[in-house]
Amino acid sequence: MTENSTALQIALAYHKAWTSKDLDLAMSYIADDIVCxxxxxxxxxxxxxxxxxxxxxxxxxxxSMIAAFGDEQTALVMYDTTTVPVPSAPGAECVxxxxxxxxxxxxxxxxxxxxxxxx
Amino acid sequence: MTENSTALQIALAYHKAWTSKDLDLAMSYIADDIVCxxxxxxxxxxxxxxxxxxxxxxxxxxxSMIAAFGDEQTALVMYDTTTVPVPSAPGAECVxxxxxxxxxxxxxxxxxxxxxxxx
Numbered sequence: 001m002t003e004n005s006t007a008l009q010i011a012l013a014y015h016k017a018w019t020s021k022d023l024d025l026a027m028s029y030i031a032d033d034i035v036c037x038x039x040x041x042x043x044x045x046x047x048x049x050x051x052x053x054x055x056x057x058x059x060x061x062x063x064s065m066i067a068a069f070g071d072e073q074t075a076l077v078m079y080d081t082t083t084v085p086v087p088s089a090p091g092a093e094c095v096x097x098x099x100x101x102x103x104x105x106x107x108x109x110x111x112x113x114x115x116x117x118x119x
Numbered sequence: 120m121t122e123n124s125t126a127l128q129i130a131l132a133y134h135k136a137w138t139s140k141d142l143d144l145a146m147s148y149i150a151d152d153i154v155c156x157x158x159x160x161x162x163x164x165x166x167x168x169x170x171x172x173x174x175x176x177x178x179x180x181x182x183s184m185i186a187a188f189g190d191e192q193t194a195l196v197m198y199d200t201t202t203v204p205v206p207s208a209p210g211a212e213c214v215x216x217x218x219x220x221x222x223x224x225x226x227x228x229x230x231x232x233x234x235x236x237x238x
Contacts, residue, residue: 069188
């Protein structure tokens, strides 16, 4: 794992915050003008991003980090989550960090089991 | 990006091979007893893994790497793909490399648009 990586430190601090269900702390690492490309489409701005994350945090039961790497500007993490509807729902995020805030996130997870749980 | 990383070099060579649709070359980086945890479940052994990859390679139109990192034993990559049924189908792979072969892969993509395209 790359040491002393600014982007990775921010990504891990953000990860620790949202997985601890502390959305206020998590959002302190998110730029006001964040752009997030998620499976369902693009999310723009911190308010929309928080509205996207909040329901997921509510159904979150457990998280384990699979791998986390980064360099000065970019971090890439993969983790597994246990959620109320889906027992194993891994996610991956590639984030761009500028001035200690996440300005861009490419966010990836499998929507299929969540859609199946809703049906 | 971490330099001189054995796992990353293998992961990138594997990535280049399968995205060039050279499955024989791609499989030369895959251990005979590979275990791959994919969205639909666990795939065990090189033969089953090749059978899993082959249909995807057939529908593959284009690939762009989003990020790739690694250390001695582990590599984590995220990429976007353009496929026949799904215009943007990103994937992420966290691979474990031993003796220059990928022995384990945690593979992540969103099945939802592929399921929608089939319906």
